[in-house]
Amino acid sequence: MNKLSSNWLMVLGVTILALGPLFMLQGKEFGATDGNNTAAIQEIHPDYKPWFEPVIKDSGPEIQTFLFATQAGIGAGIAGYVLGLYKGRSQAHKKTDP
Amino acid sequence: MKAYHRKWVSLGSMAGLSCYLILGSADPAAAMHIAEGFLPVQWAAFWWAVSLPFFVVGLRSLTRITKEHPELKLLLALAGAFTFVLSALKIPSVTGSSSHPTGTGLGAILFGPLIMTVLGTLVLIFQAILLAHGGVTTLGANVFSMAIVGPLVAFGVYGMVIRTGNQKLAVFLAAMIGNLLTYLTTAVQLALAFPAVQGGFLASFAKFVGIFAITQFPLAISEGLLTVLVWGWLQKYGQQELQALNIFETGAITHE
DSSP, X not given: OOHHHHHHHHHHHHHHHHHHHHHHSXXXXXXXXXXXXXXXXXXXXXXXXXXOOOSSOOOHHHHHHHHHHHHHHHHHHXXXXXHHHHHHHHHHHHHHOO | OHHHHHHHHHHHHHHHHHHHHHHTTOOOOOOOSOOTTOSOHHHHHHHHHHHHHHHHHHHHHHHHHHHHOGGGHHHHHHHHHHHHHHTTOOEEOTTSSXXXXXXXXXXXXXXXXXXXXXXXXXXXXXXXXXXXXXXXXXXXXXXXXXXXXXXXXXHHHHHHHGGGTOHHXXXXXXXXXXXXXXXXXXXXXXXXXXXXXXXXXXXXHHHHHHHHHHHHHHHHHHHHHHHHHHHHHHHHHOHHHHHHTTHHHHSSOOOO
């Protein structure tokens, strides 16, 4: 097995791990972010009141999606840029001094 | 080496698949960072105080690295970008809830754990302020779990496993165990702050661990695989940088 196919196998593995649950647990809403922690806290200490509010309160699912997508997009863009640059550089090296 | 890869890839996929089959119907649960305001004041302050020195030392070694090796800035950007992407991805898990990887393992292996304290903190600030995910008051605690314990563990695991000579396995386990320990730390923090009326710390701890344990496992595997993927590219195309980091001289990482 060459390097390429082992990379693809890893991509496949991640894809299965990420998308598998969607197929297996149809119709389930994949849970609230910090929800279960906070629910558990309130179960243990029912009279605990959070003493500070988020800087930006609930901005709704649309905006959350926008912000998370932006975060991932920025990160992926930079990562792709760096890896692409490295790859281009090493290929240029190969051409100039064989 | 190649035979090794194959073995671990298939072992990984088998483990993942059996996870699904066995745990597919477990309880819904999700655990991420500690939400804003959900640590009592004294604990919030305590974790801020604990995390701050790590951040300061990390910041200093960050400036030192960029000064001494300006050519490594791009690689630093990559390490930061990697954790930026991964911590934005809320991935569904077998338990019917979602959680996200942390992405701090890669940078910790490359640059050392304290550099990732700085980069991880930036991610956490972004999420706390814009996304109401985590929080400003709980930032100290979340930094400690995701940007201090996670990278430290990843760094340590890499250092130990690399002695077997299998670099990919070392990277995989470092990223995976770093991820799991991040969430374990969150559970400890919550249990310390909220001991159960009956059973105290341990009862609480069991409860908080139960929330994330199964959810987090497939995600930790994903994080390990993705980290190995990027690592492979770096080995192929970024030899100059890796050599600047001295990775290959001693077989372990030496900095400074």
